[in-house]
Each structure stands twice: as structure tokens, then as C-alpha cells.
Amino acid sequence: MSKKRLWAPWRLGYISQTRKAKVSSKCLFCEKGKSNSDIRNLVIARGRFCFCLLNLFPYTNGHTMIVPYRHVADLGSLKKEECLELFELAHQMMKRMRRSLAPHGYNLGINLGRAAGAGIPGHLHLHVVPRWVGDTNFMPVFSDTRIISQSLDSAHKLLRRPS
Numbered sequence: 009m010s011k012k013r014l015w016a017p018w019r020l021g022y023i024s025q026t027r028k029a030k031v032s033s034k035c036l037f038c039e040k041g042k043s044n045s046d047i048r049n050l051v052i053a054r055g056r057f058c059f060c061l062l063n064l065f066p067y068t069n070g071h072t073m074i075v076p077y078r079h080v081a082d083l084g085s086l087k088k089e090e091c092l093e094l095f096e097l098a099h100q101m102m103k104r105m106r107r108s109l110a111p112h113g114y115n116l117g118i119n120l121g122r123a124a125g126a127g128i129p130g131h132l133h134l135h136v137v138p139r140w141v142g143d144t145n146f147m148p149v150f151s152d153t154r155i156i157s158q159s160l161d162s163a164h165k166l167l168r169r170p171s
């Protein structure tokens with residue numbers, strides 16, 4: 009992330025969700041990976057080893073995560089083909105974002121461990137966050153959660169179209 013902090017108040021829901029997740033032992037990524045409800049789960053694309061889904065509590069519109077199907081916490085535990093597909097899918101998502109959202113830049117990142125900010129530390133995932141010049145100033149416009157859920161639906165429709 010850039011030095012300027014993005015103001016994303018809807019992420020409060022995410023923080024309380026991860027607190028609840030500590031109580032339940034179910035892994036959200038494993039569940040969504042196995043589920044057939046791709047529309048409900050905001051899944052954009054599926055590969056052989058990894059799948060892509062929108063972040064329900066995005067930093068910006070179109071914030072996507074690439075997730076291996078296997079429940080793996082460390083990069084070193086990924087097989088070569090899983091690693092390769094993780095980055096191939098990231099590239100594909102960026103191509104789709106370029107076409108439909110026209111971002112000015114991207115942040116790509118993996119938070120390893122809770123101390124590094126991982127919401128689901130047991131199951132690694134690569135964040136692809138589209139960025140626009142001035143989006144740190146622009147974000148408060150989206151402070152209403154209803155507006156965000158509409159933008160999630162439209163981002164999902166846009167990004168599901170294969171490139």
C-alpha cells in the first residue's frame with residue numbers, strides 16, 4: 009500500500025468478521041474454493057490450481073484476490089505450478105481491470121502472518137488492488153455501504169468477462 013492511508017470505513021465489517029472467524033475454525037477461502045455459488049461468492053475466474061474473487065471489503069473498486077485451492081500458509085509450501093498460476097491469474101485480472109476499470113496503477117501484495125495484516129493467515133492469497141491517481145482523496149465518497157455493494161456487483165460483472 010502507498011504511504012497515504014486509504015480511508016475505507018466499510019472495512020470495519022471485515023475486522024469484526026475476522027474476529028468472528030477466530031471463533032469458527034472454517035476457512036472462508038477453502039469454502040468458497042469448493043462452492044459452486046460463484047456469483048454469490050464474487051468469484052471472477054477459476055484456474056486449475058487457483059481462483060480469483062473480489063474482496064468483499066475492498067480498498068478500492070475492483071480489489072481482487074488470487075487464492076490457491078489448497079489451504080497453504082507459506083509461499084514455500086506452494087507447488088511450482090500453483091505459484092505460476094497465481095501470477096498468471098494476477099496478470100489476467102490486471103488485463104481485465106485495464107479493459108473495464110482503466111486504473112492508473114496497481115498494488116500487488118501478499119500479507120504473510122497476522123502481524124503483517126493477513127485477515128486469513130492460514131490460507132495465503134495475492135491481493136491485486138487497482139489504483140487511480142488521487143484515489144486516497146476520492147475514497148470517502150464511497151463511505152455508504154449500500155453504494156459499495158452496488159459497486160461490488162458491477163465490478164463482478166465487468167471482471168467476470170474473459171479477456
Ligand SMILES: [Zn+2]
Binds near residue numbers: 080
Ligand atoms: Zn483454507
